[in-house]
Amino acid sequence: MKYIFVILSIIVLTYIADSQEIKSTIEIKTSAICEHCKENIEKALNKVAGVEKSNLDLDTKVATVKYDSTRTNVDELRNAISKAGYNADDVKRDGRAYKRLPKCCKAD
DSSP states (O other), X not given: OHHHHHHHHHHHHHHHHHHTOOEEEEEXXXXXXXXXXXXXXXXXXXXXXXXXXXXXXXXXXXEEEEEETTTOOHHHHXXXXXXXXXXXXXXXXXXXXXXXXXXXXXXX
């Protein structure tokens, strides 16, 4: 009987913990140019803990990110894009990362 109670308690606590997630969506303006940029930015965003989905629209250069706001925040998402070598809203790209990008991804 004790084991059943323990197992039920674990299931209930797991359910409660899962329901605590707060799903948020943000749009971040980037300096993306091409398909390589799209792949790089989406890959960088998807590595951030709490990101459920990311999609970059090359026409608008806007990345739409669906994430769990209890695990990450907008600043971390912008920094991930910056560290990949791209501008993210008002966060400037990381210079070293920018130098490593393929030529087609460089605006200058």
